Every structure is written in structure tokens, then in C-alpha cells.
Amino acid sequence: MHNIFRKLKIRLLVTATDESGMSTVEYAIGTIAAAAFGAxxxxxxxxxxxxxxxxxxxxxxxNTNV
Structure with missing residues (x-):
């Protein structure tokens, strides 16, 4: 039973600290900011x-005289 809780705790920690999707969000925000600046x-x-x-x-x- 102790092993199950330990695995669950590790899985929750990995899920909470995983930042693999951050680059996609940063690109999206950068694209929106660039489009707004262009407008x-x-x-x-x-x-x-x-x-x-x-x-x-x-x-x-x-019309300048040279």
C-alpha cells in the first residue's frame, strides 16, 4: 500500500512541475503581441x-532645383 501512494505522489509531482507546453504558449503570446504591434x-x-x-x-x- 505504501508503494502505491509513493508512485502516486511521484506522478503528481511530475505532472505539476512539467513545463513541456510552455514554449507553445510563449509562441502564441508572442504571435499575438506581434500582430497587435503590426496593427x-x-x-x-x-x-x-x-x-x-x-x-x-x-x-x-x-521640386528641388539642382
Whole structure:
């Protein structure tokens, strides 16, 4: 009977401390964070102020006298 409890205790400890699935969760969280950062960056770059500033820079570059 003592042997059964010992095996059960070892099995529970191994199950509680097993971290083999952590890398999958970390990759998933990293992917979600990257997608959110991309969405924020896209909304900033496509905003009117950025598009206007880039258009102004390109127009000044094309209209310079050399």
C-alpha cells in the first residue's frame, strides 16, 4: 500500500512541475503581441498626418532645383 501512494505522489509531482507546453504558449503570446504591434503600426503609418508628411517630403525632393 505504501508503494502505491509513493508512485502516486511521484506522478503528481511530475505532472505539476512539467513545463513541456510552455514554449507553445510563449509562441502564441508572442504571435499575438506581434500582430497587435503590426496593427498599431499600420494604423499610425496610414494616418493622415504621416501620409501628408511623406507626401510633402517627396514633393520637396522632386521640386528641388539642382
Amino acid at each position: 498599431i503600426l499600420y494604423s499610425v503609418v496610414t494616418g493622415d498626418s504621416i501620409v501628408g508628411a511623406l507626401t510633402n517630403i517627396i514633393n520637396r525632393a522632386l
